[in-house]
Structure formats: C-alpha cells, structure tokens
Amino acid sequence: QVHLVQSGAEVKKPGASVKVSCKASGYTFNTYGIIWVRQAPGQGLEWMGWISVYNGETNYAQKLQGRVTLTTDTSTSTAYMELRSLRSDDTAVYYCTRVGPSGDGFDYWGQGTLVTVST
C-alpha cells in the first residue's frame, strides 16, 4: 500500500532554513507529482507548490517564490521541501501529498511535520 512518511518536528530560529523530507513507498515514485501544503495553527490549508517527479518541473505559490524549493531524489523515492529565511508566521504543520492518477485530487498524504519558528 501507498505510504508517505515525513521527517520529524523541527524548531528553528527566525532567518534560518528548514528542509523537510517525504519518503514514498508502495508505488512507482516518478509516476505522480508531489504537492506540499501547510497549515498554520488553527488555520486552513495553504497550497505551497508542486513538483513533477518525472522531470523535476516545479511551480510555487506566489507568496513563497524565492524562499521555497522543492526537489526529489528518485534513487530513494524521497521528496524534499526547503524553506529559507524563516519567519514566525511560517510556524505550521507541513504536509506532502501525492497528486492522484487522474491528475486531480491528492489521494495520499504524509503524517505532517510541525515546524516551529521561534527565538
């Protein structure tokens, strides 16, 4: 069965960077795109960006352009999200999720990674 397993919680200081991993199993990794979504405490879901595992093409939310980078390592079936110049309002649970076979709907989700930005 399909699993997406994310790395553990992180605590970072303002201005630092964080890199969250998402290891996929149970399917052919380069067949489906990966999307990253975040959720600030008590808030809604926010789409961060998309990466084609097949060819590495990416697209990012405008508000995060220049601070976020999505990558994949097909040799380990792992996706990564790096966020730089962290601010307190980046404190959130970060999720990776797979774009389903039809090209719509995110059918499998990681368990979430809490990133806390605090002095």
Next chain:
Amino acid sequence: QSALTQPRSVSGSPGQSVTISCTGTSSDVGGYNYVSWYQQHPGKAPKLMIYHVSKRPSGVPDRFSGSKSGNTASLTISGLQAEDEADYYCCSYAGTYTRVFGGGTKVTVL
C-alpha cells in the same frame, strides 16, 4: 492566488443534508473541472473525499457528492452522521500547475 470562499460553519442534525459552497472565479473554479474536497478531523491529515468536481474515491460513502455551477462548487453530505463532524476544504486548479484552497468549513452535527 486568493483563497476560495467557503462558509465558516454549517450544521445539521443526524440524517439531514448539508451543503458547503466554494466560490472562486473564472480563473479557477469556473475555468476547470479540477475541484476536489477534503475532510480533516482534528490533529489528522486531510482525506480526499471528491475529485474532478463529482467523482468519489473508492471507500468514500456515497452520502458525499459534489457539483459545480459557474464559479461555485458544492459538497453535499446526505444522511449526516456523527463521524462527518470535521473541517472540509475545497481545492481548485488555478492554471499553470497551481492550486488554491478554500478557507475551510466546520461541519457540526447537532
């Protein structure tokens, strides 16, 4: 990329039907049949309930249905059950491989 507009909350008694609206623009909801809906219980990851406006993944009860008219998509839960109490989010394709979520709706079962 403005968030899609959803009501903050809806409620209903067990067995009743509730409908959640999701309003966007012709650049997202109205422009594509790529609207999906997610259920999220507290402390859990979201779960896909509807994709391509009205398709249900296997395992999702047929009490959940989706539709779209113009720039507004809707999720209807028929025969409301206690376990349906959760937050629900819509999501739409917005062109050039971007997506946008709605602000979320809390469904309360009275």
